[in-house]
Amino acid sequence: MDERLRRFLFPSITPAFLVRVVLVALCAYGFFGFVCTPFVIRGKSMESTYRDGGFDFLWKPHYLYSKPQRGDVVAISLAGEDVVYLKRIVALAGQTVAFKDGVLVVDGRPVAEPYVKGPCDWNLPPRTVEADHVYVVGDNRSMPMEQHDFGQVSLRRIVGVPLW
Numbered sequence: 001m002d003e004r005l006r007r008f009l010f011p012s013i014t015p016a017f018l019v020r021v022v023l024v025a026l027c028a029y030g031f032f033g034f035v036c037t038p039f040v041i042r043g044k045s046m047e048s049t050y051r052d053g054g055f056d057f058l059w060k061p062h063y064l065y066s067k068p069q070r071g072d073v074v075a076i077s078l079a080g081e082d083v084v085y086l087k088r089i090v091a092l093a094g095q096t097v098a099f100k101d102g103v104l105v106v107d108g109r110p111v112a113e114p115y116v117k118g119p120c121d122w123n124l125p126p127r128t129v130e131a132d133h134v135y136v137v138g139d140n141r142s143m144p145m146e147q148h149d150f151g152q153v154s155l156r157r158i159v160g161v162p163l164w
Contacts, residue, residue, distance in 0.1 A: 034060065035059075035060055035061060036057045036058070036059055036060070036163065037057065037058040037060065037160075038055065038056075038057050038058075039055075039056060039057070039058055039075075039084065040053065040054070040055055041055070041056060041086065044140055044143065045085075045087070045138030045139070045140050045143065045147075045148055045149070046073070046086045046087070046088075046138050046139050046140060047117075047139065048115075048117045048139070049073065049088075049115050049139045050073075050086055050139075050162065056162045056163060056164060057162070057163040057164075058075050058159065058160045058161070058162065058163070059160050059161050059162070059163045060159060060160040061160070062160050062161045063158060063160070063161075068089050068092075068134055068155065069089065070089050070090060070091065070092055070106075071088065071089065072089045072161065073086060073087070073088050073089075073161060073162060074086070074087060074088075074089060074134075074158045074160070074161055075158070075159050075160050075162065076136065076153050076157050076158055076159070077157050077158075077159045078157070084159060085149060086138075086162060087136035087137060087138055087149075087150065087153075088115070088136060088137060088138070088139055089134045089135070089136055090104055090106065090111070090135050090136065090137050091106050091129050091134065091135035092129060092134055092135075093130065093131050093132060093133055094128070094129060094131070095107055095129050095135075096108070096126045096127065096128050096129075097124075097126070097127060097128075097135045098124055098125060098127070099120075099122040099124040100123060101121065101122075101123065102119070102120030102121050102122050102123075102141065103120075104137075105126075113139075115139050116139055116140075116141050117139075117140075117142070118140070118141065119142055120141035120142060122141060122145045124145070127152075129152055130152060132154060132155050132156075133152045133154055133155065134152070134153055134155065134158075135150075135151065135152055135153075136150055136151070136153050137150040138150065
């Protein structure tokens with residue numbers, strides 16, 4: 001075996017090497033624990049955009065310098081960060097949102113949603129989104145409305161966005 005390859009694969013355990021290993025481990029722990037957290041998608045409410053069982057990363061700094069916009073897919077914390085839902089923002093604070101025969105209506109106007117696949121027959125009377133809140137819904141509207149978790153969410157509960 002070439003000497004350079006052997007030193008690369010089997011380095012000498014020196015104090016400098018141990019310091020590098022500890023620093024890399026701490027940086028990885030900080031990055032993947034607090035900035036870009038890996039997660040597995042569970043549930044079908046965001047299909048066909050995100051598949052049940054899919055893998056992604058939660059990019060937490062996304063809204064440090066910007067505000068959530070209508071159409072954004074966001075991660076919402078329900079119980080700490082152990083339970084996080086992926087949902088799409090369909091209305092912002094002050095807007096009125098409703099569903100009429102499966103069509104999303106915001107401020108009295110129908111909204112085109114090319115990401116929604118399949119038939120939808122949802123009906124929901126108009127409601128106004130409170131200040132510092134957004135209205136979120138999953139993309140899979142072919143499921144009955146009763147099987148979905150959706151509605152107003154405080155901006156404080158948004159913990160980031162999926163990375164891809």
